Amino acid sequence: MRDRRVMLLWSVFAFTAAISIGLVLRRPDSLSDLHIYYGALADLRAGRPLYGYVAENGGPFTYPPFAALVLWPVTAVPEPVLGALWLLATVAAVVAIALPVGAVLTADRSRRPMAVAAVAVVLMLSAPVQSNLRFGQVSIFIVLLALLDGIGIGPARWRGTLVGVAAAVKLTPLLFVAYFLVARRYRDAARAAGAFVACAAVAAVVLPAESRTYWTGTVVETSRIGNLASLGNQSVHGMLLRVGVDPASLPVVWAALVGAVCLAALLRARQLAAQGRPGHAAVLVGCATVAASPVSWTHHQIWPVLAAMLLVGATGVARKAAGAALLVAMVVSLGAVLGPVSTRPGVQFLFENARAIGVGALCLAGFGGTAVVATRPHRRVTAGRARLRVGVAAAAALAFFAVQPLPAGADPTFKAYSLADVANPRYFFVCRGPAECAGYGGDAPVTFGTAVEPTKVRVNGVVSAAVSRLEYYWAPGGAPRVVPLLAAWPGSRLFSFRSATMTHGRLVAYGTDGRPIATYDDELAAAFRR
DSSP states (O other), X not given: OHHHHHHHHXXXXXXXXXXXXXXXXXXXXXXXXXXXXXXXXXXXXXXXXXXXXXXXXXXXXXXXXXXXXXXXXXXXXXXXXXXXXHHHHHHHHHHHHHHHHHHHHOSOTTTHHHHHHHHHHHHHHSHHHHHHHHHTOXXXXXXXXXXXXXXXXXXXXXTTHHHHHHHHHSSGGGHHHHHHHHTTOHHHHHHHHHHHHHHHHHHHHHSHHHHHHHHXXXXXXXXXXXXXXXXXXXXXXXXXXXXXXXXXXHHHHHHHHHHHHHHHHHXXXXXXXXXXXXXXXXXXXXXXXXXXXXXXXXGGTHHHHHHHHHHHTSSSHHHHHHHHHHHHHHHSOHHHHHGGGOOSHHHHHHHHTHHHHHHHHHHHHTTSSTTSOOOOTTSOOOHHHHXXXXXXXXXXXXXXXXXXXXXXXXXXXXXXXXXXXXXXXXXXXXXXXXXXXXXXXXXXXEEEEEXXXXXXXXXXXXXXXXXXXXXXXXXXXXXXXXXXXXEEETTEXXXXXXXXXXXXXXXXXXXXXXXXXXXXXXXXXXHHHO
C-alpha cells in the first residue's frame, strides 16, 4: 500500500512537472532570465561588456562575474535547446532538494520514500519553483548547493566549498559563512570563504574589466534589478518600501530589522545544530537570507517552502498551523486572491506581504512555534486548547492589521506618467490627438477611463481648466501622490497613473483656490472589481 502511495505521488509530480513545462513554453515571455544569461554571454564572447548588455525586456545581467564563467557553456547550444535542458535540470534540482529534506522530515527509513515524494510534489506546486521554471532562473541551484553544505552532506574535507561557489554566483549564501562560525564549524567557514575568494579571483583574472566594473559599482546598483517596491520583492527591505518609510531613515530601520532577524536566526540555528537537527538549522539560515537580502523575488523564496513543510511535519498544533499558513502563502498569492475581499488597507497589506511577514516571524521564532504562542514544556496542553490558542493568535493578528491606516506610500506599483510617455497607447488610451482629447473631456472637472491588468490598474483621463492640482490617495490616513497634469496638446491636459489596487483609492481634483472640487472613489473601486 505504501509503495502504491509513493508511486502515486511521483506520478502527480511528473504530471505537474510536465504541465508546468508545457505552460511555460506557451508563454510569450517564457525563460526571460535565461534569455538574459544567453544574450549577455553571447555579447561577452563577442567582446562586448557583460554589464552593458540589456535584453529586449530591459533586463540586464546582475550577477557577479564568476557567474558568467559558470554560465559560459550555455551559448554552446541553440537557445531553444538550452531552454529545454534548463527546464529538465530545474525539475531534477527539485528532486535533489527533496531527497535531503525528506530525510530531515522523518528518521524512519521505511517512510522516507513517501516523505521525499511528498516534498517534491509540494515544491513543484509552490510559487517559487513555478517562478524558477517560468523565468529560467539559477536560484534553485543556489539553494541546492547551500542546502547540501548547510546540512553537512558530502565528504567532511570539502564541506563549505559549495556555499563559497554558490555565493560567488549569487551573494546571498554568504550568510552561511556566519552560520558556520556561530555553529563552531570553523573549517567549513574557512573553506566557504576561501572558495568564494578563489572564485572571485579566477573571474578577476579571466574577466578583469567585468570584475572591476562589478565590484567597484554594479554590486550596489540595486536599481538595475527592477522596482524593489513591487510585490514580488518579499524581503524586509521590499516591505519597508511598500510601507512608505521615509527614505532618509530607511537604511537605519532596515539595518536594525535585518540585524535582529539574522541574529535571532543564527543563534537559533546554532541551537538546532547542537540538538542534532542540522537540516532545520540550514533551512532557517536560508530563510534569513530571503528576509535579509535587499531583493528577494519569488524565485528566491524556496527556503520558506522547505521551512513550511518542516513545520507541518513537526509535533504540536501550533507548529503545524504555522507551517500550513506559511505553506498556503508560498503556494497561493494571497494579495491577488484575497485582495478584492479585504475591507481595510491593513488587511490587504497583510495579504500582499504574507510571505515577508511569515519569513520574518520564522526567523525570529525559529522552529519553536513560529508566529504562535509556544507552550511550556512542563505543562500538558490538550489539542483543543492548542487549537484555541492558534485561533486566538490568528484573530488577534488579523485584527491588528485591520485597524492599521497605512499611508499612500505603501502602494507598491504607483507610477505617474510624464510627457515622454504620452505616445504609449498602454498608458494613454482614452483619447489620441488634440481634437479627440478636447472632445473627450466635456464639462466635468475630471473625465477618465480605467484599464485593469493582473497586478495593477491604470487610470487615464483629461482635466478641465478649473482643475489646478490632482492627487491620488491609496489608503486612508496617508499622504497623497501628486498626479502630473500634462499639456500634451494645446487646449487639453491629460494625466495617467497606475496603482496596485483601487479598492481604497481616492482621486481628488483641486480648483485654482486650492479647495477640492471633485472626488472620485466609488468609480475607482468599481473599476477594480470589474
